[in-house]
Amino acid sequence: MTTALSAVDLRKSFGDFEAVKGISFEVPTGQTFSILGPNGAGKSSTMKMVTTVSPVTSGSLTVLGMDPTTNGRAIRARLGVVPQEDILDSEMTVRENLVMYSRYFGISWADARTKADELLKFVQLADRAGDKVEPLSGGMKRRLTIARALVNDPSLVLLDEPTTGLDPQARHLLWDRLYQLKEQGVSLLLTTHYMDEAEQLADRLIIMDNGTISAEGSPTQLIAEHCSKEVVELRFDNRTSPELQSVAEQSGLRIENLPDRTLVYADDGDAALSHLAEQGVHPTGTLIRRATLEDVFLALTGRSLNE
Amino acid sequence: MTALSNDSSGRSSQSTAPFRMVERNALAWRHNWWVIASGAFEPLFYLLGLGFGMGALVGAIDVNGVEMPYKNFVAPGLMASAAMNGAVFDTTMNFWFKLKQERTFDAILNTPLTLTDIVVGELGWSVARGAIYALFFLIAMAALGLTTSWWVLLTLPAAILIAWMFGSLGIYFTTYMRTWTDFDFLPLILMPLFLASTTFFTLQTYPTWARPIVQATPLYQGAALLRNLSFGTPGWNDVGHVVYMVVLSALCTRAASKRLGPLLQS
Numbered sequence: 001m002t003t004a005l006s007a008v009d010l011r012k013s014f015g016d017f018e019a020v021k022g023i024s025f026e027v028p029t030g031q032t033f034s035i036l037g038p039n040g041a042g043k044s045s046t047m048k049m050v051t052t053v054s055p056v057t058s059g060s061l062t063v064l065g066m067d068p069t070t071n072g073r074a075i076r077a078r079l080g081v082v083p084q085e086d087i088l089d090s091e092m093t094v095r096e097n098l099v100m101y102s103r104y105f106g107i108s109w110a111d112a113r114t115k116a117d118e119l120l121k122f123v124q125l126a127d128r129a130g131d132k133v134e135p136l137s138g139g140m141k142r143r144l145t146i147a148r149a150l151v152n153d154p155s156l157v158l159l160d161e162p163t164t165g166l167d168p169q170a171r172h173l174l175w176d177r178l179y180q181l182k183e184q185g186v187s188l189l190l191t192t193h194y195m196d197e198a199e200q201l202a203d204r205l206i207i208m209d210n211g212t213i214s215a216e217g218s219p220t221q222l223i224a225e226h227c228s229k230e231v232v233e234l235r236f237d238n239r240t241s242p243e244l245q246s247v248a249e250q251s252g253l254r255i256e257n258l259p260d261r262t263l264v265y266a267d268d269g270d271a272a273l274s275h276l277a278e279q280g281v282h283p284t285g286t287l288i289r290r291a292t293l294e295d296v297f298l299a300l301t302g303r304s305l306n307e
Numbered sequence: 308m309t310a311l312s313n314d315s316s317g318r319s320s321q322s323t324a325p326f327r328m329v330e331r332n333a334l335a336w337r338h339n340w341w342v343i344a345s346g347a348f349e350p351l352f353y354l355l356g357l358g359f360g361m362g363a364l365v366g367a368i369d370v371n372g373v374e375m376p377y378k379n380f381v382a383p384g385l386m387a388s389a390a391m392n393g394a395v396f397d398t399t400m401n402f403w404f405k406l407k408q409e410r411t412f413d414a415i416l417n418t419p420l421t422l423t424d425i426v427v428g429e430l431g432w433s434v435a436r437g438a439i440y441a442l443f444f445l446i447a448m449a450a451l452g453l454t455t456s457w458w459v460l461l462t463l464p465a466a467i468l469i470a471w472m473f474g475s476l477g478i479y480f481t482t483y484m485r486t487w488t489d490f491d492f493l494p495l496i497l498m499p500l501f502l503a504s505t506t507f508f509t510l511q512t513y514p515t516w517a518r519p520i521v522q523a524t525p526l527y528q529g530a531a532l533l534r535n536l537s538f539g540t541p542g543w544n545d546v547g548h549v550v551y552m553v554v555l556s557a558l559c560t561r562a563a564s565k566r567l568g569p570l571l572q573s
Contacts, residue, residue, distance in 0.1 A: 054572060
């Protein structure tokens with residue numbers, strides 16, 4: 001298996017502040033790799049180093065087999081970048097945005113036009129080709145940004161929080177396009193703070209918090225490692241239940257108190273629930289569901305992912 | 308692992324990379340080309356209004372001991388300010404728009420283009436705009452019978468130098484701007500510069516103490532050079548003007564690039 005991207009003890013500092021505190025990970029070619037974490041975890045700083053725009057403070061980084069410090073231009077020629085804010089060129093039309101972006105890659109005008117039309121179809125924006133960028137909806141701008149990242153047929157596409165702020169419909173359309181890219185063998189690196197997005201798209205992921213990696217693996221692996229199979233959500237009239245704490249301690253159940261509910265981790269939710277009832281714990285509302293990455297994050301950091 | 312080396316198939320060579328910025332600006336301005344065109348007429352209006360109109364009232368004036376019509380005196384100064392204005396438009400507010408407001412440069416830095424490509428390309432575009440304004444003005448001068456010497460042909464490369472100087476000054480100045488309102492200072496600098504850099508009055512008009520101040524301004528250097536060339540009276544002091552402008556342009560280009568680094572690539 002070849003490697004699209006590898007980082008070893010990668011660090012990034014801004015003055016006294018260390019945004020990325022020595023992380024190591026590898027993205028195999030053709031895979032979708034996700035960096036999951038709350039705002040301020042160091043996701044974007046990592047992304048900017050990979051795009052070669054932000055210099056590496058220390059550690060080593062290899063992108064498509066090259067060193068960003070010395071081969072920035074050559075690396076960027078084979079990268080597709082979807083920045084957190086779209087930063088489309090507001091002085092041009094939708095189609096001109098793609099044509100001009102191709103030109104930055106040294107693609108001929110004729111090829112650039114053909115590619116632009118092809119990509120506009122791919123992201124379902126062909127009917128808006130001649131429009132200015134500004135009146136487009138958030139989802140459309142995002143799709144245009146993705147089309148723009150593909151003008152050079154990149155080997156590795158970087159997506160920084162691609163669906164933040166989009167409605168569910170727009171998110172699904174975007175995910176669908178990302179699946180298609182994956183099928184074409186493009187490696188994807190995406191950051192997100194939505195655990196469902198990481199579960200949907202990622203082959204492997206790292207969970208970042210405070211500039212460090214707190215867990216790494218495939219979504220199912222991480223859930224199996226750090227969480228029970230099921231999670232029981234309990235709600236009480238007066239927010240918490242004093243009995244629950246002691247019952248859980250006696251019977252060795254792991255619980256997590258959230259502001260609005262309490263989570264009980266158990267491989268068999270029904271059994272746990274009846275056990276609690278026998279011990280005199282009577283919640284006003286219960287819900288048994290399978291464990292998600294959100295629970296993994298909670299278990300690892302003791303707080304919710306979306307803050 | 309395949310094709311790890313610099314894949315250059317169908318890709319332009321790196322030396323032409325800055326020209327992509329010129330293309331980008333041409334494409335962006337295509338929808339508003341008349342804005343650029345109208346800028347070329349402004350100095351011409353001054354020439355007609357002040358040079359020919361007021362010049363009729365002023366009569367002949369004494370320039371360095373030579374008698375000449377006022378319109379002949381005003382024209383080269385206006386040509387210098389045409390080059391200045393052309394270069395300043397796209398390196399101040401329009402540059403800031405792309406740097407901070409729309410962050411166009413951030414998107415471009417994700418392509419093979421480098422920061423130097425962007426600075427060189429943006430400067431190139433502004434210099435071209437200044438040079439086109441100057442050329443347009445020069446043609447008008449010739450048509451109005453204000454050119455008397457073949458030396459006048461050298462005013463064009465001199466105008467390119469003026470445009471480079473003001474383009475690089477503009478970018479350097481713009482790297483310090485925090486918000487739109489900071490640009491309200493710009494007319495406060497450009498207007499006195501335009502009026503006082505011997506565009507409309509000879510240096511002898513100023514009190515002795517003020518003359519060195521006027522002579523130190525960049526536009527004076529440009530105007531004086533264009534004036535000597537257009538009258539066909541170049542001298543050693545013109546070498547001084549050229550050196551002044553080349554040094555200032557080089558310093559500003561360097562300083563601007565240095566300041567843009569942390570702004571765009573931290």
